[in-house]
Amino acid sequence: MxxxxxxxxxxxxxxxxxxxxxxxxxxxxxxxxxxxxxxxxxxxxxxxxxxxxxxxxxxxxxxxxxxxxxxxxxxxxxxxxxxxxxxxxxxxxxxxxxxxxxxxxxxxxxxxxxxxxxxxxxxxxxxxxxxxxxxxxxxxxxxxxxxxxxxNVVHLNEGEPASANPLYYTATTIDSLLDDKIAKVSSASEDNLAVFNTDGEIKDSGSKAADFATASHNHSGVYEPANANIQSHISSTSNPHSVTATQAGAVATSGNETVAGVKTFSSFPVTPSSAPTTDYQAANKKYVDDNKGATSFLGLTDTPAAYTGQAGKFPKVNAGETALEFATIPGGGDMLSTNNLSDVASAATSRTNLGLGDSATKNVGTASGTVAAGDHAHTGTYEPANANIQSHISSTSNPHSVTAAQVSALPTSYLDTDGTLAANSDTKIASQKAVKTYVDAQSGAAAENLIINGNFDIWQRGTDDTGVTTTRKYVADRFAITTGAGTLAHVQRSSTVPSGGKSKYSLELVGAADVTTVDIDQRIEAGIASMLAATVTFSAKIYNGSGAAFTPILLVGTPSAEDNFASVTVRNGGGSGENLQECADSAWTTVSWTADISAYTNLAYGLELKLRVPSGSLVSGDTVRLAQAKLEIGSSATAFQPRLLGEELSRCQRYYTKIGGSSTSTYDIHVQTYMGDAAAFIQVFTLPTTMRATPTGTKVGTWTVNNCGQPGIYCTGTNTFMMNVTATAAGATYYRNPTDGSGYVTMNAEL
Missing domain, CATH: 2.60.40 (Immunoglobulin-like)
Incomplete structure (x- = not known):
């Protein structure tokens, strides 16, 4: 290369x-x-x-x-x-x-x-x-x-040298000169080496390559003549230089030396056979065995010679205080543990000495002359035992008939236990249970919808698309449509909505002759899907205008990589999705699906909800509408609650933003400045909301420009984008989008 x-x-x-x-x-x-x-x-x-x-x-x-x-x-x-x-x-x-x-x-x-x-x-x-x-x-x-x-360069074309002694030769000149030199040695012997003589002519050297010795070593540097003694010295392993142990950092086999550091031996070193004579000489095993002294009590020289016949006796020093001997425990006058104090001389005297008084000799009882059991206090005044008193004390049934007024309490007639709080009274107080029941019911009505634009209020890309086919395409914000085959006649915004006043628009699909299945999907990014490891419920309203009842299918899948839906695996229904409720012809039907998705593989990478209209339901003349799509955490579908338009638009713009193209008489984007000749100018624009990822920016349409070309566009972050132009001459320079709606900028960070 x-x-x-x-x-x-x-x-x-x-x-x-x-x-x-x-x-x-x-x-x-x-x-x-x-x-x-x-x-x-x-x-x-x-x-x-x-x-x-x-x-x-x-x-x-x-x-x-x-x-x-x-x-x-x-x-x-x-x-x-x-x-x-x-x-x-x-x-x-x-x-x-x-x-x-x-x-x-x-x-x-x-x-x-x-x-x-x-x-x-x-x-x-x-x-x-x-x-x-x-x-x-x-x-x-x-x-x-x-x-x-x-x-420029000096020369590129063929030509003759300018003089007889040129600074360079052309390829033609070099070939001619070489041919002339080669001709002069054409009669040389085959395989002989050619050389240049002092006149610059090529001559036959008269020698072949084989006539020269083959070098067996490198000739650079200084060499010693070959010498057998040198080779013998180099190969010697008998210490020809008389290196000492000290020089080599080794311990000598003789003489006095001090060795520092810890030395670990793999086997026991052998010491001299003589005994150590000074304090810090090493003692060997033999020396220790010879001088270890007595190993048992009988080894002591001042103890009895044997234990035989000495059971139950104790050792004591003999009368001469020269040795130990065994002696019998004396019995006279001593208290033995086996006698349990029966061997004291006087029990009464012993009690007196111990300060026990006469209570130690009296029985426990309730009669006079007995000792009380000690199961109640004996101070103050006592009532005789009475079962009625004990029953009264333990009663919790208001034995004294205390009224609510006496304890400053409200009558039970003032308490409202109705969980709907329908009485709406200023004189009743709701119980804790009633309040909880009411609040729980209200919370269910406003459960958070995890689907964006589920009420189909936002249509930044346009309100009617006639080109939706087998390639996934967004029309209403956050909802992508795909056909199994064929092209839909229309995907458009419709004002035909379910009753109840919660929706202004619905998503309307108009069929065509060759259309088969139609999928409507929304993808939920990883940061939200990762919080859905729970039981969730999907619900929506579907209008069937196909002429016959059909059963839609819900396919719930996860991607193979975080926020990358190039490959999605369906997780519900064994990988085939699950049927929703049958939708009757010419009517709105509420469909729902509930499942615990916490065990779905790759749920932390994202979630795709895909509603499939079966084949044959959107052929020519058929119409299907979708409204009030909702995904929530919980085991049942709660009431649909629309979002404020500003909040819904902001959520949509996290994924797709359109700037300009409003079809007004004024310019949405107009940038004007004064620039020098060939100067570049970059304008930074702030996006209306932080986008999910660095978007792909696109300038749509032919814009009006002066003193520059069409502006370029590029994005380097999630909050801003840039447009740049280069002036063709010094002077006023501007660019602006058309006022007919054909020119605008889009920022796309869809999943």
Whole structure:
């Protein structure tokens, strides 16, 4: 693969100029890129914002590069041009990354325009531009408009040298000179080597390659002559240099040494056979065994010689206080545990000594002369035991007939236990249970609807679409329609709605002859779906105008990756969805579905609800309408509650926003400024709400412009977008969208 000269460039997308990648300042004129006539080269372009952070590009973006010395547009060839086929060619630049704003552009400077406009000049100042086409928009945006230098080269065409001693030779001249030299050695012996003599002529050397010795070693540097002693010394392992243990950091086998650190032995070291003589010499096993002393009580020299016949005795020091001996426990006058105090001399005296008084000799009872059991207090005055008193004390049935007035309480007639609070009275007080029942009922009526635009109030893309076919397409905000086959006659806003006054519009599908099934779906992003690990209920009202009853199907699925619905797996009904209630012809029917979806695989990645009208129900002349679509947490469908229009619009604009196109006599978007020649101007617009993700921006229609081309558009965040133009000359510059509704901007972050 050819390797071309690479030129690294850093482009500030906000200014459309080349900048220094180190600090973001515009590059000085002496550092402008230079392009040479006849060369092929690669531009390695990094797009950044004003903070030098990478500005990501879309994988679907197309690019083109133009190079010229003037701004003429009629019958004037460019000096160089690269279309999208020259962008990001494999091998041109290893750092290519659209996500990081990096692309490569291959440029060919061997063109007629380059030659004509350089002429014989050494160099000519020129301009080069990089344009970007966003998918779905035929108008490009100018990403770079900057000066550069185009340079001539010394010589490119064949021709004879200008003198007998030229500075260069042409290919023809070189071939001729070589032919002349080769002819002079045509009679040389075959396989002999050729050499140049001092006159520059090629001669036969008279020698073949085989006549020369083959080198067996590297001849660079200084070499010693071959010497057997050197080789023997090098291979010796007998310590030819008399290295000592100290030099090698080893412990010597003889002599005195101090060894620091902890040394761990894998086996026990063997010590000398003699006994240690000083305090800190190591003691071996033999020395310890010989001097360990007595190992048992009988080993002591001052104890009895045996235990035989000494059971029940205790050891005591003998009368001479020279040894131990066994002795019998004396019995006379001593208290033994086995006698349980029966061996005291006087029990009465013992009680007196212990301070027990005479209570220790009296019985427990209630008669005089007995000791009380101690089961009640004996102070104060006591009533004789009476069962009626105890019964009265324990009674909780108002034995004294206390009235409500006596305890300052309201009569029970004032308490309202009706959970509907229908009495609406100023003289009754609702019980706690009644209040809870009433509040719970009201909360159910206003349960949060997790479907956006379920009342079909918002239609930013238009209120009638006649092109809905097998490709998924949004019409009413947040609802996408797809046919199994064929194209619907209309997908439109209808004012035919269910009774009850809660809806102004419904979604109306008008069939056609070749239409089969029709799917209506809404996708819920991961951040909301992850909170739905519970029992949920879907409900809606369906009008059947097909001429016969049909049964719709609900398919509930999850995507394979977070917020990426390119692949969706249906989770309910064993993967086939579930039938809803049958819809009678020429009537509105309320359908509902309840399920615990907490175990759905990939629920945290998002959720898709798809309502399918069966095949045969939307053929030519058939009409089906959908209204009051709702998804809520809970085991039953609660009353549908519309949102305020401003709140519903804001929720829709998180996914899709249309700016302009209102078909009024004034411009929705009008940007005007004064610009210098070839200057770039960028206008930043703030979105009405923060979008779900960085949107895809599209400029629709042909706009009115002055002193510039059609504006380009690009997005770098979720809150703003930019439009840019480049002035064709110094002066007033403006662009504005048409007033007939055909020109506007869309921001798309749908799932």
């Amino acid at each position: 050819p390797t071309y000269r690479r030129i690294p460039l850093t482009v500030n997308l906000e200014s459309g100029r080349l900048v220094d990648p180190a600090d973001g300042t515009p590059i000085a004129s002496q550092y402008l890129p230079s392009f040479y006539y006849g060369e092929k080269l690669v531009l390695c372009v990094s797009f950044v914002d004003s903070s030098l952070a990478p500005s990501p590009l879309n994988e679907s973006d197309l690019f083109e590069l133009s190079l010229d010395s003037n701004f003429a547009h009629d019958d004037d060839p460019l000096m160089a041009y690269s279309d999208d086929t020259k962008i990001d060619i494999a091998g041109d630049w290893d750092d290519i990354s659209r996500a990081n704003g990096k692309i490569s552009i291959r440029m060919d400077c061997l063109t007629t325009g380059f030659s004509q406009k350089l002429g014989s000049s050494e160099q000519v100042e020129a301009w080069f531009e990089i344009k970007r086409y966003i998918q779905g928009d035929s108008s490009p945006s100018v990403l770079l408009h900057n000066k550069c230098i185009t340079k």
